[in-house]
Amino acid sequence: MLPGPSPEDTSGSPGRRTAVSAGLCAGAALFAVLLALLGASMAARGTGELRIPGAGRTTALRVAVFAALALHLGELAGARLARAGPAPRGWALPAALTGAAASAAQIAVLAAVSGLGVTTVYGTVEGRLLLVMANGFLLAAGCVALDRPSWAPLPLAVVVGAEALRAHPEPYTPMLGTALTVVHLTAASLWTGGLLYVLCTAWLRRGDPAGARAVLVRYARLAAWLFAALAATGTVSTLRRLPADVVLSTAYGRVLIAKLVLVAVVGALALTARHRLRAGRDVLPPARAELALLAVVVVLSAVLTVVPDPHWLSTR
Secondary structure, eight states, rough: OOOOOOOOOOOOOOHHHHHHHHHHHHHHHHHHHHHHHHHHHHHHHTTTOOTTTTHHHHHHHHHHHHHHHHHHHHHHHHHHHHHHHHHOOOOOOHHHHHHHHHHHHHHHHHHHHHHHHHHHHSSHHHHHHHHHHHHHHHHHHHHHTOGGGGGGGGHHHHHHHHHHHHHOOSSSSHHHHHHHHOOOOOHHHHHHHHHHHHHHHHHHTTTTTTHHHHHHHHHHHHHHHHHHHHHHHHHHHHHOOOOOGTTTTSHHHHHHHHHHHHHHHHHHHHHEEEHHHHOOOOOOHHHHHHHHHHHHHHHHHHHHHSSOOOGOOOOO
8 A cells, every 4th residue: 555665676777677667567558458348248248137338438438537536636635645845747637638538438438329319318317427527527627727726626526426326326225325436436546546646756755765754654544544435335335236146147246256356455465565664664566566456446446337237137
C-alpha cells in the first residue's frame, strides 16, 4: 500500500532497465485491454447465460470511467497529503475529459446495440444517467481549467452517484445497494489513485527521504480507513447480490471470486509495504506490485457491471 524511495539500483544498465520497464508496462496494458474486451464473454462460458451485446466495448469504456475517477480523486487526495514540495504534474484535466468521453461513448454503444436512436436513448434511465456522468466529468474538468480544483469533488460526487445508480439497478432495496456502491467506488478510487500519486511523489522526493516518508505515513493513515470501507461494503454487497447456489455457475460469481482473490493479495502486499515502512526499509517493490494488481481489480470491477445479475439463475 505504501510506496517509497528505494536505494539506487546498480544492477544492469539504465537503458536495459528502461527497456524492461517499458516492456512490462506494454504487456500489462495489453493484458488489461484483452481482459476488458473478452472478460465478460469468457466468464459466461458454460453458464447458460445470454450473451451481452457490446459487452467488450462497454467494459472498456467503464474501465476508462473508473480510471478517470481514480486519477482525479487520487490527485485531489494525494495533493493534500503531499503538502509542500515537488509534486507530480497534474493529470486531473485529461482524466476528467477522458471520463466525459467514455461516458458519452457508452450512450452511443447503448444506441447501437439496442437499435434505438441516440435521442431516444437519452430518454431511458441508463441514457440519462450516462449523460449526467458525462456532464459531471465536464464540470470537474472546468474546475481544473479555471484553477479551482477544490470545487471538483462536487461534480465528481455526482458522477459517482450516477454510476452507482446506473451500474446496480436493483428491484430490492435499491437505495441501500446504491449507497454501498457509492462508498465502495469512492474508497477504491481514492486508494488506487492515491497510491499512484504518492508513489510518484515519493520518487520525486527521493533526495529527501524524511520528506518522502512523511508523505507515506500520512497516506498510510488514510489507506487504512479506505481498506476498511472497501472490505465492509464489498462484503455486504456480495452477500446481497450473489446467491450461494450460483457462485460458480454464473459469470458474476466467477468474476467476483477472481476479484476477491486479487484484493486479498493486494491486502497482503499492502501489509508487507506497511511493515517495511515501519522498519525503515524499501517499500517500492510491494507497492509497485500492489498498484499493478489494483489496475486489474479496476478492470474486473468494470466486468462485474456488465455481466448479468446472478439472481436470474438462482433457484432460491
